[in-house]
Amino acid sequence: MLLQPEMPILQVRNLTKHYLPQSGFSFSGGKSVIKAVDGVDFDLYPGETLGLVGESGCGKSTVARTILRLEEPTAGEVLYRGQDIFSMNRTELKTLRRNVQVVFQNPYAALNPRMSVEDILSEPWVIHPDVLPREQWADRVRELLVQVGLRPEHAERYPHQFSGGQLQRIGIARALALSPEVLICDEPVSALDLSVQAQVINLLEEIQAETNIAYLFIAHDLSVVRHISNRVAVMYLGRMAEIGPASEVFNEPAHPYSAALLSAEPTLKPDEIGRERIPLKGEIPSPANPPSGCRFRTRCWKAQAVCAEQVPQLEPRPPGSNRLAACHFPMDAPDAEIPHHLQST
Amino acid sequence: MTEPLLTVRDLKVEFQTGLETVHAVNGASLTVEAGEIVAVLGESGSGKSVTAAAIMRILPIPPARIAGGEIIFQGRNILTLSPSEWKQMLARDVALVLQDALSALNPVYPVGWQIAEVFRVHGERSRKVANAKAVELLKRVGIPDPERRAKEYPHQFSGGMRQRVMIAMAVALRPRLLIADEPTTALDVTVQADIMDMITQISWEEGMSVLLVTHDLGVALRYAQRVCVMYAGRVVEAGPVREVLSRPAHPYTLALLQSAPQARAEGERLNPISGSPPDLAHLPPGCPFHPRCRYAADVCRASRPAETNILPGRRVECHRAMEVLDVVAA
Numbered sequence: 001m002l003l004q005p006e007m008p009i010l011q012v013r014n015l016t017k018h019y020l021p022q023s024g025f026s027f028s029g030g031k032s033v034i035k036a037v038d039g040v041d042f043d044l045y046p047g048e049t050l051g052l053v054g055e056s057g058c059g060k061s062t063v064a065r066t067i068l069r070l071e072e073p074t075a076g077e078v079l080y081r082g083q084d085i086f087s088m089n090r091t092e093l094k095t096l097r098r099n100v101q102v103v104f105q106n107p108y109a110a111l112n113p114r115m116s117v118e119d120i121l122s123e124p125w126v127i128h129p130d131v132l133p134r135e136q137w138a139d140r141v142r143e144l145l146v147q148v149g150l151r152p153e154h155a156e157r158y159p160h161q162f163s164g165g166q167l168q169r170i171g172i173a174r175a176l177a178l179s180p181e182v183l184i185c186d187e188p189v190s191a192l193d194l195s196v197q198a199q200v201i202n203l204l205e206e207i208q209a210e211t212n213i214a215y216l217f218i219a220h221d222l223s224v225v226r227h228i229s230n231r232v233a234v235m236y237l238g239r240m241a242e243i244g245p246a247s248e249v250f251n252e253p254a255h256p257y258s259a260a261l262l263s264a265e266p267t268l269k270p271d272e273i274g275r276e277r278i279p280l281k282g283e284i285p286s287p288a289n290p291p292s293g294c295r296f297r298t299r300c301w302k303a304q305a306v307c308a309e310q311v312p313q314l315e316p317r318p319p320g321s322n323r324l325a326a327c328h329f330p331m332d333a334p335d336a337e338i339p340h341h342l343q344s345t
Numbered sequence: 346m347t348e349p350l351l352t353v354r355d356l357k358v359e360f361q362t363g364l365e366t367v368h369a370v371n372g373a374s375l376t377v378e379a380g381e382i383v384a385v386l387g388e389s390g391s392g393k394s395v396t397a398a399a400i401m402r403i404l405p406i407p408p409a410r411i412a413g414g415e416i417i418f419q420g421r422n423i424l425t426l427s428p429s430e431w432k433q434m435l436a437r438d439v440a441l442v443l444q445d446a447l448s449a450l451n452p453v454y455p456v457g458w459q460i461a462e463v464f465r466v467h468g469e470r471s472r473k474v475a476n477a478k479a480v481e482l483l484k485r486v487g488i489p490d491p492e493r494r495a496k497e498y499p500h501q502f503s504g505g506m507r508q509r510v511m512i513a514m515a516v517a518l519r520p521r522l523l524i525a526d527e528p529t530t531a532l533d534v535t536v537q538a539d540i541m542d543m544i545t546q547i548s549w550e551e552g553m554s555v556l557l558v559t560h561d562l563g564v565a566l567r568y569a570q571r572v573c574v575m576y577a578g579r580v581v582e583a584g585p586v587r588e589v590l591s592r593p594a595h596p597y598t599l600a601l602l603q604s605a606p607q608a609r610a611e612g613e614r615l616n617p618i619s620g621s622p623p624d625l626a627h628l629p630p631g632c633p634f635h636p637r638c639r640y641a642a643d644v645c646r647a648s649r650p651a652e653t654n655i656l657p658g659r660r661v662e663c664h665r666a667m668e669v670l671d672v673v674a675a
Contacts, residue, residue, distance in 0.1 A: 055533035055534070055535065055536075056504075056533055163621060163622075165621075193388040193389050193560070193622070194388060194560065194562075194601055194604050194605055195388065195600065195601065195604045195617055195618035195622075196617070197604070198604035198605075198606075198615035198616070198617035198618075199617040201606070201615055202614065202615055202617060205614075220533065220534070221606075222534065223563075223605070223606040223607040224606050226606065226611075227606035227609060227615070228606075247611060260535060261534065261535060264534040264535040264537070264538040265534050265563065265607075266538075266561065266562075266563025266564045266566065266567040266568075266607070267563055267567075267607055268562055268563050268566060268590065268602070268605060268607040268608035269607070269608065269610070277538055277542075279538075279539070279542075280535055282489070283503060283505070283506070
């Protein structure tokens with residue numbers, strides 16, 4: 001559960017990742033910079049699940065890859081327990097890698113087919129030998145397998161002998177082998193069938209209740225994120241549109257994009273079935289040439305002239321709340337509440 | 346009562362793999378009436394896509410083999426038509442949209458040319474007329490600036506726009522039936538909603554039936570009128586989608602709903618289905634769902650439940666369907 005106002009375990013500040021065009025022939029011809037992530041801020045607290053949602057190309061996976069230091073950021077910093085991960089030396093980085101682990105979407109690609117499950121699960125201890133003495137490896141492997149709902153004898157098997165859901169459990173077991181404080185889950189259940197997906201989600205919830213691990217849970221499936229998250233962050237075109245407690249963001253979205261996104265999701269909840277969808281104009285613009293001001297303005301039904309001129313900042317919505325939204329005309333503000341300097345436009 | 350547009354009766358499709366025979370479709374039956382959208386709902390390996398492929402006659406034979414049953418479309422058994430007779434019906438009477446639009450389009454021809462080809466193959470002599478019709482279709486499926494876009498190539502389109510192009514091609518000759526196999530699974534939710542709204546609108550305007558193959562309960566509920574729930578190669582429950590998903594009669598449908606975060610209230614735990622999906626090469630005796638079923642009794646292990654009309658318009662294959670209905674009502 002939420003343990004604020006504890007010290008955040010991860011602090012992401014103005015994180016920016018621009019991809020420069022590759023040299024050589026390009027179909028698009030231009031030398032445009034792809035602004036995949038453009039100034040993203042958020043905190044992750046121990047024991048919480050922060051859901052990160054947004055559509056293809058919004059930058060959510062780039063955020064994850066940058067936090068894992070698989071990418072170098074163009075600007076900004078990520079603080080792990082107050083220390084910037086991009087200026088860490090080798091030893092510090094090794095500690096970071098031990099404490100921040102990852103589960104990827106495709107377990108078939110994430111596990112080496114030529115290694116037995118025993119070897120896969122012991123490998124983290126080969127890299128971090130001070131975590132667990134060698135004579136305890138075999139026992140701990142079997143404990144981990146039981147923890148993720150598999151059987152001890154599965155240790156002798158190879159990845160091809162498992163189903164997709166079982167492989168994802170092995171991927172989770174491997175991530176847990178070093179008892180990390182943070183687990184980055186990048187679409188961990190997207191490839192799984194509904195009944196198996198539910199098993200893996202329950203497993204992640206049980207592990208969190210036992211170990212107080214923090215999850216950064218990235219998914220495009222809103223219902224999964226809604227179910228598992230304490231807080232939710234909505235990204236659009238490299239920027240944060242809205243962040244706050246899951247129930248607030250999902251029940252009363254403040255940013256028009258969040259509202260449109262949620263209204264498009266086919267629901268099964270009886271009280272939401274007749275809900276009107278908010279259609280969006282056009283397509284998502286290219287991150288190589290994002291709109292000025294608010295990135296969402298080209299598709300927003302509330303957009304005014306000011307939206308093209310001023311970049312909206314993340315502000316509490318409603319004022320005083322711990323939910324932040326970056327919008328000049330948020331969903332909850334009646335016209336009278338629109339700041340005076342914007343009313344004339 | 347008039348004949349349904351499509352009747353699949355006791356369809357059996359087997360795949361020969363090495364020494365084993367995989368029963369991918371194992372006696373599936375369903376109907377599609379004129380103008381209605383029917384969702385075929387199931388998880389991986391339930392036989393939903395193989396059923397769709399059998400209707401389109403695009404099964405890879407071998408290793409696949411139609412081991413029994415019939416597919417009656419507009420009064421004729423599709424399975425016994427000659428290839429040339431079937432070719433006449435394709436696109437004109439029945440068309441297909443798949444999940445992966447990029448691999449279904451030819452990368453070296455402009456999309457307008459590819460749509461116009463449908464008209465040229467089916468008797469349009471004038472290139473000019475065919476091209477004009479293609480532009481008209483692109484406009485209809487919501488592609489902005491269709492004259493310019495018709496001259497562009499598939500790689501210049503986004504995933505959602507490509508799927509729109511595929512739908513334009515599929516509905517070009519106003520087929521009576523559109524088979525859509527996971528048409529929006531790879532797309533973002535806002536794009537999915539746009540495309541499903543468009544399919545629904547075309548279906549309504551043209552009286553075109555749609556067989557919508559999906560794994561998404563929410564998509565089935567929002568866009569279909571009726572649903573066929575498949576498990577282990579059989580349609581285990583069928584009926585009006587709102588009734589089936591609000592008051593399921595088959596324990597599998599109930600279990601699916603209880604494992605869906607979409608259907609759970611805030612803070613409510615998911616209730617996964619125990620066990621693993623059925624091994625289609627070694628199906629259990631009796632009801633194929635009994636090893637994972639909370640309601641399984643001796644009779645379920647001994648004999649396969651017969652198809653029962655449990656309520657008007659609702660069909661279910663379960664020995665204990667009445668009890669399941671009552672559980673949900675309570």
